[in-house]
Amino acid sequence: MKNSFKQKVAQAPQFGLWLALADHYSAEISAGAGFDFLLLDGEHSPIDLRTILGQLQAIAAYDVAPVVRPPTDDPVLIKQLLDIGANNLLIPMVETAEQARTIVASTRYPPLGFRGVGSGIARAARWGNDPEYMQTANDNICLILQIESVAGLANLEAIAATDGVDGIFFGAVDLSASMGLLGQPNHPDVIEAIDTAMGKVQACGKFAGFLSADDAISRHFLANGANFAAVGVDALLLSNAARALAHGFKQPDTVIETRGY
Numbered sequence: 001m002k003n004s005f006k007q008k009v010a011q012a013p014q015f016g017l018w019l020a021l022a023d024h025y026s027a028e029i030s031a032g033a034g035f036d037f038l039l040l041d042g043e044h045s046p047i048d049l050r051t052i053l054g055q056l057q058a059i060a061a062y063d064v065a066p067v068v069r070p071p072t073d074d075p076v077l078i079k080q081l082l083d084i085g086a087n088n089l090l091i092p093m094v095e096t097a098e099q100a101r102t103i104v105a106s107t108r109y110p111p112l113g114f115r116g117v118g119s120g121i122a123r124a125a126r127w128g129n130d131p132e133y134m135q136t137a138n139d140n141i142c143l144i145l146q147i148e149s150v151a152g153l154a155n156l157e158a159i160a161a162t163d164g165v166d167g168i169f170f171g172a173v174d175l176s177a178s179m180g181l182l183g184q185p186n187h188p189d190v191i192e193a194i195d196t197a198m199g200k201v202q203a204c205g206k207f208a209g210f211l212s213a214d215d216a217i218s219r220h221f222l223a224n225g226a227n228f229a230a231v232g233v234d235a236l237l238l239s240n241a242a243r244a245l246a247h248g249f250k251q252p253d254t255v256i257e258t259r260g261y
C-alpha cells in the first residue's frame with residue numbers, strides 16, 4: 001500500500017490543519033509547518049477542482065498527507081478528485097448505510113464499484129508513468145465519512161461497518177445544529193454524543209476523527225482515543241492573529257483570543 005496516511009492513522013494519532021484559505025501558496029506554507037495531514041475543505045471554502053489541484057501540487061513536496069473534502073458525495077466530483085490524485089477523501093453529511101455503500105462504490109473501479117476509468121490520462125497515474133495504478137488504486141483509497149446529524153448518529157454503526165469505509169469524522173458544528181444547539185459545537189451534550197460515537201466506530205475496527213480549534217476539546221477527544229485530529233483552521237489562524245496584532249497596538253491592554261471559532 002502506498003497510502004501513508006491510511007497506514008499511519010492506524011498506528012498513532014495524526015494531527016492536521018483545516019485549510020479554508022483556498023490557495024496553493026498558503027497551503028504550501030502550512031505543508032511545511034509539521035502537520036501529519038492537511039484537510040483541503042471544498043465544502044466551506046471557495047475551492048474548485050483547479051484550486052484543489054494547485055494545493056495538491058504545492059503540498060506534494062512535503063511529508064504531509066492531503067485529505068480532500070468535496071462539498072457533497074457527488075460521484076462525478078469524487079471521480080475527478082481521484083483522477084487528480086486525491087487518495088484521502090472526507091465526504092460530508094452521510095446519514096445512511098445505503099449512502100455509505102454508494103460512496104464507497106464511487107471510489108472503486110469495477111467490479112467493486114463504478115468509478116470511471118480515465119487514470120491513464122490523469123495525474124493520479126502520473127499520465128501513464130504508473131502502470132500499476134489501476135491494480136492498486138482501490139486499496140490506496142482512504143475513505144472517511146462524516147457523521148454530523150442526529151440521523152447519521154442513529155445509523156452510525158451500520159455506516160461505520162460498511163466495507164470500504166476506513167474512518168468516521170464527527171462534525172461537531174453541524175451535529176450541534178442538528179441537535180438543536182446551533183452555534184454550540186462544544187456543548188456537553190454534543191461532546192458526550194461524539195465520545196459515545198467514537199467508541200462505537202473503534203469497536204467496528206475503524207478510525208475516528210474530529211475538528212476543533214479549542215485545545216481543551218481536542219485533548220479531551222484525543223484522551224478518549226481519537227485517531228485523527230484537525231486542531232486548527234488556517235483562515236482563523238490568520239484572522240485571529242491579524243486582529244490581535246491590530247488591536248494590540250491600538251489598545252495595549254486588550255487581550256484578543258488568537259485562536260478558536
Ligand SMILES: O=C(O)C(=O)C[C@H](O)[C@@H](O)CO
Nearest residue numbers: 044148171172173174175211
Ligand atoms: O460540522 C462540522 O463541524 C464540520 O464538518 C467542520 C465544519 O464544516 C468546519 O468548516 C468548521 O465550521
